[in-house]
Amino acid sequence: MTEKKDKQEYDRKYAEKVAQAKIVRKIVFFCVLAIVVVCSIALISSFLYVKSAVGPVDINDESPVEVSIPIGSSSTQIGQILENEGVIKSGTFFRYYVRYKNETGFQAGDYELSKTMSLDDIIQELKEGRVIQEPVLVFTVPEGLWISDVIEIIANNTDYEVEEIDEVLNDEDYLKELEEKFAILTEDIFKEGIKHPLEGYLFPSRYDFYQEDVSIEEIIEKMIGQTETVFFKYETDLDNSPYTIHEIMTLASIVEREAQKSEDRYLISGVLHNRLEQGMALQVDPTVAYAIGEHRYMTTFADLEIDSPYNTYRYAGVPIGPIANPGEDSIKATILPERTDYLFFYARFNGEVIYNETYQEHNRVHQQYRDEWVEGRQD
Numbered sequence: 207m208t209e210k211k212d213k214q215e216y217d218r219k220y221a222e223k224v225a226q227a228k229i230v231r232k233i234v235f236f237c238v239l240a241i242v243v244v245c246s247i248a249l250i251s252s253f254l255y256v257k258s259a260v261g262p263v264d265i266n267d268e269s270p271v272e273v274s275i276p277i278g279s280s281s282t283q284i285g286q287i288l289e290n291e292g293v294i295k296s297g298t299f300f301r302y303y304v305r306y307k308n309e310t311g312f313q314a315g316d317y318e319l320s321k322t323m324s325l326d327d328i329i330q331e332l333k334e335g336r337v338i339q340e341p342v343l344v345f346t347v348p349e350g351l352w353i354s355d356v357i358e359i360i361a362n363n364t365d366y367e368v369e370e371i372d373e374v375l376n377d378e379d380y381l382k383e384l385e386e387k388f389a390i391l392t393e394d395i396f397k398e399g400i401k402h403p404l405e406g407y408l409f410p411s412r413y414d415f416y417q418e419d420v421s422i423e424e425i426i427e428k429m430i431g432q433t434e435t436v437f438f439k440y441e442t443d444l445d446n447s448p449y450t451i452h453e454i455m456t457l458a459s460i461v462e463r464e465a466q467k468s469e470d471r472y473l474i475s476g477v478l479h480n481r482l483e484q485g486m487a488l489q490v491d492p493t494v495a496y497a498i499g500e501h502r503y504m505t506t507f508a509d510l511e512i513d514s515p516y517n518t519y520r521y522a523g524v525p526i527g528p529i530a531n532p533g534e535d536s537i538k539a540t541i542l543p544e545r546t547d548y549l550f551f552y553a554r555f556n557g558e559v560i561y562n563e564t565y566q567e568h569n570r571v572h573q574q575y576r577d578e579w580v581e582g583r584q585d
Contacts, residue, residue, distance in 0.1 A: 259299045263292060264321040271321065275332065276428075277314040277411050278436050278534070281305070284312055284332070293319045293328060304329065316416050341414035347429070349410040349533035350462045352496070353402045356531065366422055374422045375404055384427070390434040394452035399515045399526050401496075406459045406528025409433040436534045440541045447541055453524045458532035458540040460518075460525075463492035466557045471536050473561060475543035477551050486549070488518035488525075496529035504579050555579050 273291045275284055281304050285297030294300055303325060304310075312332045319328060345363040347356055353375070361368045374380060381403050385391045395403040409432035413425070437451070447454060457478055465471040481488055495502040497514035510519045515526040532540075548561040550568035555578040562568040 259295050259303070259325065262322045262324055263295055267321040269320065270318045273317045273319050275312065275314050275317065276435055277413075277432055278439075279312070279314065280435075280439055281312070283435065288319075288328065291319075293321055293323065294325060300325065309333070315414070341416050342418055343415040343420055344412065346412045347408065347410045347531065349536070350530045351410065352530055353405045353408060356408050360422075360425060364420075364425075371422055374426065375402065380423070384430065387427070388430050388434050390430065390437050390451060390455075392450065392452055394450065395527070397526055401516075401527070403527075404430070406455050406531055407433050408531055409436060410531045410533050437537055439534075440538060443541050449524065452527065454537070454540050455532065456524050456526075456528045458536045459528035459530040460488070460490055460492060461539055462532040462536040463530050464490060464551075464553060465536070465559065466553075467559075468535050468539075470559045471539035472542070472544035473546065473548065474551055474559065475536075475539040476546050477548050477561065479543045479545075480547070480549055482524065484549070485522065487520075487522040490518050493518040493525055493529055504576075 271291050271293050273287060273293065275287060279287070281301050282297070285294070285300030285304075287297075288294040288300060289297035307329075309329055312329075313334070317331060319331065323331070343363065345359055347359055351359075357368055357371045357375070360366065360371055381395070384404075385393065385395070390407065395407075404426070408426070408429040411429075411432055413428060415425070415428075437455075444454075449457065457475070460478065461471050461475050465474050478488060478490075491502065491505045493516050494505045494509050494512065497512050497516040498509060502509065510517070513520065515521060516529060518525055546561070547563050550562045550565065552560045552562075552568060552571045552575065554560065554575050560571050560575075562571065
């Protein structure tokens with residue numbers, strides 16, 4: 207009797223296990239089926255999204271859309287502009303798409319596009335640079351100029367007088383408007399003792415204007431906008447810099463005035479960073495020339511005594527503001543300096559820069575080559 211009960215109990219438990227196994231298999235089957243369905247939907251959705259994103263926004267809307275691509279725009283910025291103008295569906299997709307296809311060489315300018323164009327059509331248009339018209343006003347500003355030189359270039363290429371341009375550039379109310387409009391401009395440009403609030407912020411580049419009677423304000427804002435575009439290309443690296451935007455632009459302007467070659471910009475930037483980190487005065491001649499207000503190829507001991515917040519021989523730390531308009535390479539070099547043990551550098555008349563770790567070595571180089579500047583200027 208006992209054996210019979212044991213067998214019944216065994217059969218019951220076995221039946222329960224079989225039933226549980228069936229339930230588990232069903233659950234696993236439906237889970238796998240659900241995953242397959244979800245993945246299939248995701249793949250189909252992705253395919254449809256990509257197909258939609260690369261296709262025209264509106265195949266029936268042939269109305270022209272004028273799109274302006276500023277000089278130096280990154281693919282991220284171009285994508286955002288195109289999305290804002292409604293000719294593509296996603297600026298983010300544009301950025302990844304051009305990276306995937308390794309598309310480069312986009313041309314700045316004013317374009318006439320339409321919502322009937324595919325993404326590939328738009329990319330091709332931007333690469334070929336077919337702008338809608340020839341510019342009415344064109345001028346080029348080289349790197350390393352003082353703002354007074356920039357003003358003269360603008361005056362020489364427009365009907366505006368130097369005094370008119372200078373007045374706008376120093377209008378406090380207008381400067382406040384610019385500060386609110388551009389992230390690159392901070393309240394530091396209003397520090398007491400600054401010669402020109404916008405010194406260093408009018409980007410050196412070629413500028414094309416397509417409308418008649420362009421205003422001084424439009425010219426200024428296009429140049430500041432270009433500075434902002436270039437500067438924030440390196441936004442992800444700014445967290446590693448201990449300096450403010452204004453200080454970075456100031457150091458970049460010194461780098462621009464001191465270096466002729468790209469590799470020297472990064473090394474000189476490294477020297478400036480090292481000196482600042484050790485509490486040393488920067489002691490760079492271009493700041494003295496700017497303080498005096500005269501372009502100098504050599505500075506005298508008397509020059510070094512000028513009492514100015516720009517004089518890096520007299521005052522330690524980063525000067526009060528930029529001393530010239532830095533180009534992109536100098537800005538990048540300031541944000542991403544080459545790290546070395548150098549604390550001194552000497553620029554020869556032929557453009558070679560010699561670096562040293564000690565003052566004794568630097569002084570020897572200075573004495574060896576200083577006459578080159580006198581002889582070179584006399585030739």
